[in-house]
Amino acid sequence: MSVQPSVLVVEDEAPQREVLVYNLEAEGYGVLQADSGDAAMSLVREDHPDLILLDWMLPEVSGIEVCRRLKTASETRGIPVIMISARSEEVDRVRGLETGADDYIVKPYSVVELMARIRTQLRRVRPSSVGERLEYDDVAVDTAQHRVFRAGNELHLGPTEFRLLTTFMERPGRVWSRDQLLDRVWGRDIYVDSRTVDVHVGRLRKALRGATGTADPIRTVRGAGYALG
Structure with missing residues (x-):
């Protein structure tokens, strides 16, 4: 049996994080969790997940800054990042994508759609x-x-x-x-x-x-x- 892809969920609001973790585990993914940008960076360096779900609004270090750091470091730039945000304006989507996010999804979102977007990103990095x-x-x-x-x-x-x-x-x-x-x-x-x-x-x-x-x-x-x- 192959080891399933791992997904890092970076979300500071516990109820939303728990919903994401529940649905990801139900799909068979290995799940890592972080409630801050600093914790996320530590987990990425330690565990090198296959994909990151990253909330924009995080305490201290914002999701945008975490994304920028990930995409400017050679060892992490290849990890797909899906930015999750309550910001729905076009300018915010553009900023998120220009910072390096591979996809951008607005809250409230459909879990079915999010899972489809995750599979699309994993198809690039874990086609097997x-x-x-x-x-x-x-x-x-x-x-x-x-x-x-x-x-x-x-x-x-x-x-x-x-x-x-x-x-x-x-x-x-x-x-x-x-x-x-x-x-x-x-x-x-x-x-x-x-x-x-x-x-x-x-x-x-x-x-x-x-x-x-x-x-x-x-x-x-x-x-x-x-x-x-």
């Missing part, structure tokens, strides 16, 4: 979570049917190797540390030794090379981790 086909060079992954092909030949991977491969294929070129792979592939609530990552990467490499000994597409980055390509 919505059953999309992934391709890189001569490797193809059918995430809906859990099938993997290389140069047209079907490969048979274990569930962990399949999750590893989809993680690499979603972000070709990105260097993943062992801890990041543990979070994404095994989940934050499961204790696994980081050396286990090396074992499963080795199995994945062996499967990708196959009997013909084709080139290994996974690169070891000394002192940092692994990357595809």
Whole structure:
């Protein structure tokens, strides 16, 4: 079973935060919560969520400022941000989007619409979570049917190797540390030794090379981790 995408909810009003958390968990997402901009920044650095729901009106550091900081930092600019605000004027929407928000939704909003917008954003950064086909060079992954092909030949991977491969294929070129792979592939609530990552990467490499000994597409980055390509 794959680890579901994680969503950070940044909302200082507890009742609204609880409604969002309830609906996100009902959809199967992993949920993180913050009630201030500073707390949100700490969680992002620590847990690197897949998507952020960010309220505009926050105490001390505003949602706009949090968004600006996220989108100007190289390690966080790729995380989709959906700004949630009671401000419905066009000038406010424009300001939110120009600050870097990937989407903007006005309170009161439809939960069904919000969930659809979340899926749209996740389709960009976690396409495997919505059953999309992934391709890189001569490797193809059918995430809906859990099938993997290389140069047209079907490969048979274990569930962990399949999750590893989809993680690499979603972000070709990105260097993943062992801890990041543990979070994404095994989940934050499961204790696994980081050396286990090396074992499963080795199995994945062996499967990708196959009997013909084709080139290994996974690169070891000394002192940092692994990357595809």
